Amino acid sequence: MKRLFLLAPLVLAGTPALALDAVSFATNWLPEAEHGGFYQAVADGTYEEYGLDVTIVPGGPLVSNRALLLADRVEFYMAGNLLQPLFAVEQEIPVVEIAAIFQKEPQVFIAHPDQGIEEFEDLAELDTLFMGNDVFASVFTWMKANWPGFRDEQFRPYAFNPGPFLNDPRSAQQGYVTSEPFIIARDGGFEPVVFLIADYGFDTPSTMIEAKADYVEANPDIVQRFVDASIIGWYTYLYGDNTLGNDLIKAENPEMTDEIIANAVTAMRERGIADSGIALERGIGCFDDAKVHSFFDAMVEAGIVSAAIDIDRLYTNRFVCQGVGMELRPQD
Numbered sequence: 001m002k003r004l005f006l007l008a009p010l011v012l013a014g015t016p017a018l019a020l021d022a023v024s025f026a027t028n029w030l031p032e033a034e035h036g037g038f039y040q041a042v043a044d045g046t047y048e049e050y051g052l053d054v055t056i057v058p059g060g061p062l063v064s065n066r067a068l069l070l071a072d073r074v075e076f077y078m079a080g081n082l083l084q085p086l087f088a089v090e091q092e093i094p095v096v097e098i099a100a101i102f103q104k105e106p107q108v109f110i111a112h113p114d115q116g117i118e119e120f121e122d123l124a125e126l127d128t129l130f131m132g133n134d135v136f137a138s139v140f141t142w143m144k145a146n147w148p149g150f151r152d153e154q155f156r157p158y159a160f161n162p163g164p165f166l167n168d169p170r171s172a173q174q175g176y177v178t179s180e181p182f183i184i185a186r187d188g189g190f191e192p193v194v195f196l197i198a199d200y201g202f203d204t205p206s207t208m209i210e211a212k213a214d215y216v217e218a219n220p221d222i223v224q225r226f227v228d229a230s231i232i233g234w235y236t237y238l239y240g241d242n243t244l245g246n247d248l249i250k251a252e253n254p255e256m257t258d259e260i261i262a263n264a265v266t267a268m269r270e271r272g273i274a275d276s277g278i279a280l281e282r283g284i285g286c287f288d289d290a291k292v293h294s295f296f297d298a299m300v301e302a303g304i305v306s307a308a309i310d311i312d313r314l315y316t317n318r319f320v321c322q323g324v325g326m327e328l329r330p331q332d
Contacts (some may be wrong), residue, residue: 020053021222024074025209026065031058031253033246033264034178034207035078037101037274040245041233050229052222058252061160069095069212075219076211076226081105081204082295082314083138086305089313094213097315099227099285100205101234103277104198106268107139110165110181111172111193118193120200123172124149130158130165130173138304139174142202145302162187177271178264196271204295205287207274208315216316227319231285234274235328238265275329278321285320 027035038056041047047054057074059065066084069077070093079085079097088095111117111126123129124147131140136155144150156164158174165173166188175181181194198204209227216223237245242265250256268274278288292311299305 018051020048021051021225022053022055023076023222023226024055024057024068025076025078025226026057026059026068026074027078028059028065028080030060030255031056031249032179032256033249033261033268034106034176036237036242036245036249036261036265037234038078038230039233039248040237040242041229043244043248044233044236046232046236047226047229050225052225052229054226054229066210069210072212072215075215075222076209079208079210081107081206082208082292083204083299083304085208085210085314086296086299086309086311089311090306090309095210096213096216096313097208097210097287098216098223098318099209099230099320100287100315101208101230101285102206102273103275103279103288104196104271104273105202105204105206106176106178106271106273107135107197107202108175108177108181109172109195109197110175110184111195112169113190113193115169115193117172120195121147121149123195124151124154126154126170126172128156128168128171129154130156130171132158132174135174139197139202141304142298142302146201178267178273179260182260182263182267201298202295203291203298205291209285220318224319227285228324231283231320232325232328234284235325238269238274239328239330282321283323283326285324287315287317287320289317 025038031039042054042056057065066077068074085097109123111123117123162173162180162184165171177194177196181192184192209230211223236242246261274284278286296311300307
């Protein structure tokens with residue numbers, strides 16, 4: 001068993017319990033199943049077993065939690081995919097990615113059925129693509145570089161509301177494979193066509209744990225315990241009893257229903273969002289060096305990032321790839 005309990009559950013009479021190391025983890029969105037392993041580790045006591053008192057600081061549409069990390073107000077931050085960290089390295093921002101919880105970027109494009117949209121490149125035939133500004137500047141730039149049919153005129157702002165897409169059959173919209181396809185099927189009464197961009201070359205790890213480089217060097221023991229406990233939380237959330245994690249998510253974000261959460265967990269399992277590729281061999285959280293370099297090359301070729309970036313400063317496998325928690329995965 002690779003799971004290590006750093007605190008004994010009982011202490012001798014008259015002996016004070018060991019103090020927990022207090023750390024904060026800022027996420028990049030509201031509480032949801034896509035953050036489930038972290039909430040599970042809080043709710044079921046895994047962080048505490050690893051000697052940590054963890055506070056999760058939720059993000060949201062108008063919240064910039066990464067600034068809290070840079071201001072030393074939190075110890076850890078949930079980064080998205082590799083693009084923001086690449087820009088950070090280019091701008092000499094002293095952060096480093098220490099775990100890749102998702103092996104696949106969950107971002108998708110969603111189209112209506114019966115519109116002749118059968119392949120990814122068919123999206124170029126549509127009149128409208130609803131996207132956020134960040135997706136337009138990154139993912140869509142990559143799309144234009146690889147499929148010349150895409151054009152800026154297709155862009156319409158996406159306001160996290162599927163209504164405009166549902167009303168326009170000649171449109172597509174961005175989303176997460178774990179969320180928007182389910183909402184659209186429920187509210188629209190049809191099964192949408194879904195393209196996971198990771199399957200078409202936008203192949204970056206995602207939902208990464210980020211910290212400031214100086215904190216990592218000064219506190220390797222705390223970093224290791226936080227990473228290990230988070231990974232345990234994710235294996236439990238995906239494959240074990242995730243009731244406690246879900247209860248905490250729903251308590252902090254009442255918009256999350258059992259139905260929405262169950263769909264997201266199923267999608268993460270079936271699509272191998274967290275547990276696929278190198279994670280199957282070396283555990284959730286591991287960075288695939290070849291994948292990182294391949295994604296970087298693709299972004300350079302698309303003109304999104306500079307070839308001069310030193311990607312060796314981008315991430316480290318020092319705290320992952322150790323098989324922590326793999327025994328919790330169901331055995332075939």
